[in-house]
Amino acid sequence: MAKKSMVNRDVKRAKLIQKYAGKRAELKAIVLNPAASYDEKMEAQASLQKLPRDASPVRVRTRCALTGRPRAVYAKFGLGRNKLREATMRGDVPGLRKASW
Template sequence: MAKTSMIMREHKRTKLVKKYAARRDELRKIVSSVKATYEEKLEAAEKLQKLPRDSSPVRQQSRCALTGRTRSVYKKFGLGRMKLREATMRGDVPGLRKASW
């Protein structure tokens, strides 16, 4: 089980990403715009850098829904490899079974 503080930090990042998503998209459009002047692009880039670091979606990590583990998490199921294996063995994941040949 992951530390509770790390899981809560990840929740905080998720909230910040949602809060600043629209503002971040607007500034990115200005920076990549062909019609914007150099000064406008520079100003937009500075504003983008002044946003909180944790509001960037790149800083988010995928976590296992059951344990909070960050490594080896399958996006499709939202589970870590160990919990996914347990769920598969119990038959909780439809269409997925242990390989045998």
Template sequence: MAKLSLIQREEKREKLVAKYAKKYAELKATIDDQSKSEEERYAARLALQQLPRNAYPTRLRARCGITGRPRGTFRKFGLGRTKIRELAFRGDIPGVVKASW
């Protein structure tokens, strides 16, 4: 089980990313738009730098929904590899069976 403070920190980051998502997308679009002048694009870069550090989506970490484990997390299930294994053996995940050939 991950420390509760780390899980809460990640939740705080998710809220910040959601809060600034629209502004972040607009600024990124302005920066990437070649039809805009260099001054506008530069101003957008400066505005992007003024956003809070934790408002960037790249700072999010995928964590297991049960244990909070940061590594070995499958996006499809939102769970860590160990919990997927346990739940699959119990038959709690529909469509997942142990491989045999």
């Protein structure tokens, strides 16, 4: 089980990302727009840097939905390798079974 503080920190980051998603998208569009002037781009870039650091989607860590484990998480299932294996053995994951040959 992961530390509760680390899991809560990621939840807080996810909320911050949702809060600033619209503003961030607008500023990114200005920066990437080839028709925008140099001054507009620089102003948009400066505004983008003034946003909170945790408003960037890259800063969220993928974690297991059950345990909060940060590593070896399968994005398709949202589970860590241990819990995914347990769920597979119980037959809870449709279409997935243990390999044998």
